[in-house]
Amino acid sequence: MKARTVGRHFRESMKSLGRNSWMSFASASAVTVTLLLVGVFVMIMMNLNKVAEDLEKDVEIKVLVELTADDAMISQLEQDIKQVKGIESVVYSTKEAELEDLIKDFGANMGLSNQNNPLRAAFYVKASNPQETETVAKRIDHLTNTYSVEYGEGKIEKLFSFLNLARNIGLGLILALLFTAMFLISNTIRITIVARRREIEIMKLVGATNWFIRIPFVLEGMWIGILGAILPITLVTLLYSNLYQVVQPYLKGELFNLLPLTPFLYQINALILVMGIFIGVWGSFMSVRKFLRV
């Protein structure tokens, strides 16, 4: 295909967009509505996921060391823990450090400071996959010189199963929404193409190849997708940056956070645009296909 033909297809697709302005408007509106829904939904889902990840990251295993263990045994234990499968990090905290933490949390007037330190030295262990915390904790429990292994038993399982459920439901909803969107839009585009069935027939009679007919339609679908993405992109950007400004101050010092504006806004807007283009192109491609078999 010659370069000027490509140019011709571009001009033709835009011309046709303008001359069928009502149908173009209808299709672009259908794209807008769905992309807006999908955009807001993806926004919520991705943040929920972020919160979940933050919470998960915070899950750690506290390994208390036997009082009888001397320095050599403790460093042996550290080596042993590091060799357990699925460990991300191990931090050692002496019993003096533990005491300081306790005093920091509860104040100095507990009277503990005058006595012999009753606390145990501890290792803080993070599993590389937070969901495997329990398994990792059980592996560590088998090592010698551990007094006890704590990992928020029972609580974290509930948290994880809740987060997983939320994720799966969200993913399912997004997929369902996208599927509906495609169906809706390919239907709208099909209506515009049915109206132009005669045109396609005439083009074939004059000797146009299938691609010559198809490309302007597909490009037109692309423009419709891009036009339909403008409003969702604007609204999602406004919505999220406002939401972020309002909510973020309250989350200072919390364990979890919202996704920062950059790169999140770029990502979600790119996603919306790509989805719009894909829906438009796919919709017109599928619709025009039917009428080319003459």
Added chain:
Amino acid sequence: MFDSEKIGGYKKMISMKNVYKKYPNGIVAANGINVEIEQGEFVYVVGPSGAGKSTFIKMMYREERPTSGDILINEINLATLKAKRVPLLRRQIGVVFQDFKLLPRLNVYENVAFALEVIEESPKIIRKRVMDVLDLVGLKHKARMFPNELSGGEQQRVSIARSIVNTPSVIIADEPTGNLDPETSWDIMHLFQEVNRRGTTIIMATHNKEIVNTIKHRVIAIEGGLIVRDEHGGDYGYES
């Protein structure tokens, strides 16, 4: 096998050999048609409705495929032509229809230019050729108008302009005057005469007795899927 045969110094434009066409619903529209049309001829195709006239015409631009037999146009065998090559065939023939078949969203100029755009002609040549043929059909001043702003006769002129703009060697017209009043029909016929005078083969299915009997040309009459009459300078031969 007979693709470059020549008769009397003329190159054969179209030949049909034992063409047989049966539709899926059992109707036999061509029952062994043999015909040869030479370059530069003007041929009327006449016959009652449902006699196979339309099928005869449609097979020539490969809208329909024969069930068996050979159809050669410009040495291309339509019976074996692959679907992918059909656009290439259509570029060598011009088609004109009773209902004009203009693209409603394109203006007169664009409608004619479309036939050249599909062959990726350069914009400069397209402009010149389109204006030339619009001049020939007398519609240069209406180039920016849309089909629905034109009369039937004007629309048919546009359609003829489109069919001749890429200088095809043959024009196939399916009742081109069927939707026009008598006076306009004569105008259109004069245009076809002029196109034919310039060397283009014309094959025209028609029901217009007056035209066939006045502007004398070869007449092929089709009945029951067979050519029942084929005479040069013949009459319409039916009561219309």
